[in-house]
Amino acid sequence: MMAGRLSFRNITALAPMVRVGTLPMRLLALDYGADVVYCEELIDIKMAQCHRVVNEVLETVDFVAPDDRVMFRTCEKEKDRVVFQMGTADPDRALIVARLVENDVAAIDVNMGCPKEYSTKGGMGAALLSDPDKIEAILRKLVTGVSIPVTCKIRILPSLEETIGLVRRIEKTGVTAVAVHGRFKDERPRHPVHCDYIQAVSQAVSIPVYRQVRSLDLVKTNKDIEEFRKATGASSVMLARSAMWNASVFRSRGTLPVEEVMEDYLKYAFRYENHAFNSKYCLCQMLRDKVESPLGKQLQAAQTNAEISEAYGMKEFYQQNQDRLQTKRDSLQSSTQPDRPVMDGDVTTMAVKFERREYPPHITPKMFLLEWSRKEKLEQPQYEVVQRAQDRAFQAIVTLSKKKYRSTLWEKSKKFAEQAAAVVCLRILGIPEGRIGEEDSGLICKRKRDGKTMTNGTTEGEEATIKRRSTENTQETENLESEATVAVAVANGDHHEPDAPPKRP
Template structure:
C-alpha cells in the first residue's frame, strides 16, 4: 500500500516512528525507514524557535536545513524522507502554528501538533498536555492549520482520567478536519512504568472515523514485530506509533526481527556521517541504542568519547562512496549523484557518478546496485588522485577512523 495518496499522506495501517526529543533527528528517521517504518515523525520543535529560522538548501549535504542566524540547524530533512516525514511542533497559538506550517510544508509530508507532552517546559508554555483541558484552544489551532496548511494535519494527545471525556475530546479533534489522531494511552501524570490503557485507546478508535494511531505500548507490550501486531489488535487502532522501543533499537520495525545493537550502531553512524549530524546528538542516540550494554568495552568507549572522531572510529565503516562524499564536502561541491543501469538478461548493474560536472563509471557490471555505485566511486576517486579508503590501498592509513569494522 502506498504511504501517500496523491499529495496526501495516508495514515491507515501504518508503522510510525513517534516524535521523540533528541532522538527524532534525520539519522534515526532514515534508519527507521530502512528498517520498515512507513512514516517518521521529527522531534517536537517549538514554534518560537522555528520562526527564527531561515530555510536553506544545503547543496553539499543534499539536505534542506532550517537554520538560526548563528548557522545552527534546527531541523534538517532530505529527499529520501520527504513524502514520509511529519513535522511536529509545540505551540499554543494558532497564528504562530500557521506561520511554522507554511515555513516547512513544502519539505515535509504532514504537520502535527503536540498536545500530549507532560514535560514541565511544555506545560509552562501552555503547550503539550496543557492543551488537553483547553478544547477551545485546541479547536482554534487545528482549524487554523487545516484551513491554511497544504499538508495533512494531525495531533497527538494523552488520555484523560475518564474514558468518556477522552472520547469527547477525540470527537472535537476529529471535527476540525484533521487527517488522523494519535493517542498515547497514559494519563498526563503517568510515566512508562505505568501500564498503557489499551481500553481507552480502543474506545476512542471505535468512536472516530479518522485513522487512530495507538502509542504507548513499548516495553509493556511491544518488544518485537509480533508485539506491534498484538498492540494493534488490543487497541483496535488503525496504525501503531512506536517511541521507546524504536529509541532503543530502530530495527524494531523489521518484520524479520530486530538486529543486534552493534549492527544498528554502524548503520546509524553512516547516516550521521553522511548528513553531518551534531556530535552530541549522535552520541546521545547511540547511548540509547546501547543502553543495556553501557558496561561493555564499546559502551564505555562511547561514554568517554569527547568528539565525533572518537565515535566514528568505533562504529563507522568507511566505503569509497563515503570517501567521495567527504571529499566533495571539503571542496564545497554538491553530493555525488548516481545513475544506475540494470542489465535485464542477468540482473547485473552499472553506475555512473556525477561529480563537479564530470561523469565516472567502471567498465564492469556488478551483481548489485550497491556494488555498482561503490565501483563508480572508486573510479572517480582514483581519477581524482584521491584515496578510496580500502585497506589494500597503500595511501590509506592503518589508523583510519573508518576501519574498525
C-alpha cells in the same frame, strides 16, 4: 484523501522522541520498514526564527536559526513520509511554522500530550488538554492554512467520556488523524496502558486513531505490532522506546543485533554530519545496560564524530565520507563563486582557496603580506577568524591600512582561512604572494626562503631585525617577533592557535 497525500491508516510509525527523532534515526527506521517517521518536537518560537537553506553538499534542506544552529534537517528520501511535529500554544505562530516547512514534509503534527515541564510551562503539550477551545483554534488554523495533512497527539483525560468528547471535537476541525497516548497526564511509562480507552475512542470517530507504544512489555518484535493493533482496535501503531533501543523492530523478518543497528545508524550520522553529541545520545540509548562497557566508556569519552568512528572501528568509512563531502564542497564553491573582486559591505572579497602545495615549504602568503607591510612602513596585518557552526569551517578577514579583505570560500582550519584572506589582499593590491614558479620579488630574503632558523625558531634575518628594533619600541619588537615565529611555524605545519605563540626553548 487526495492522491499523493500521506495516509494514516494501517501504518507503523516511528514516534516523535526528543533528541532521538533526528534525520539519521528517521532514515534508519524507514530502511527497516517503518511507514511514517516523526521528527522530535520542535518549539514554534524557535522554528519561526529559522530560514530555509538548501544544503547542496549534504543534499538536504536545513532550517537554520539565527545563531547558525540547524534546528531541523530533512532530505528527499523521507520527504513523503516524514511528519513535522511542533510544540505550540498559539494558532498564528503555528501557521507561520507550518507554512515554513510544508513543502519539505508530508504532514504537520501538534504535540498535545507531552507532560514535561519544558513543554507545559509554555502552555504547550499536555497543558493544551485543559483548553479545548485553544486546541480547536490551533487545528482549524492549520487545516485551513496548509496544503498537507494535519494531525495531533493527545493523552487520555480523567474519564472516558471526556476523552471521547475531546477527540470528537478534534475530528470536527478537519484533521487527518489523531494519536492517543493511553496514559493520563500524570502517568509515566511505568504505569500500564489503558487499552480500553483507545479502543473506545477508535470506535467513536471515523478518522484514523493510532496508538503510541512506549513499553517493551507490549512490543518487542515486529509480530507484536499486529497483536497490539488488534488488542486496542487502533488503526495504526507508533513505536517509541522499542524503536529507540533497536530500530530494526520495524523489520518484518525479525530484529537485528543491536551492534549492526548502531553501525547502520552511524553511516547515516556521518553521511549527514549529525552533531556528535546527538549521535552519542542515540547510541547510548541503544547500548542501554552496556553503557558502562569498554565500548560504552569509549563512546562517552568521544567529543567528535571522528572519535566516535574510532570507537566503532569505522574510522576508514568516516574519513572516506569526509573526503567525499570536501571534494563536493570544493567543487560547488569553485563553480558558483566569482573569481573577480566583489564588495561585501566594507570588505573586498574573492573566491580564493589556500592550496598549500602551490607554495614552497617555507613560504606562505601571510609572510609576503607581512614583509610588504614592513617595507611600506604600514601597521602589520590584523586577522579576525570566524567559525561556521553547521560544518565548523573557518573564514578570515585581514585588515591592512584600514581596508578589509576576505575569501568567500570556507577553509578547514583557522590557519588556512588566514592564508586565504592574505592571498585575496595580495592579489587585490597586485603584490607577489610567493607561489611556486613566481619570479623572485625580493620581499623574502634567501635565508627565510630556505627556512634557515636560529635556535629560538626565527630566521637569521628576522633575529637581526628584532634586535635592531628592540631599542626603538619594545612592544613593537614583541609583536613582530611573534608574528615572524608564527609564520615560520605555519609553513612547517605547526597548527597551534594564533593567540597562543609557540613556546621558545
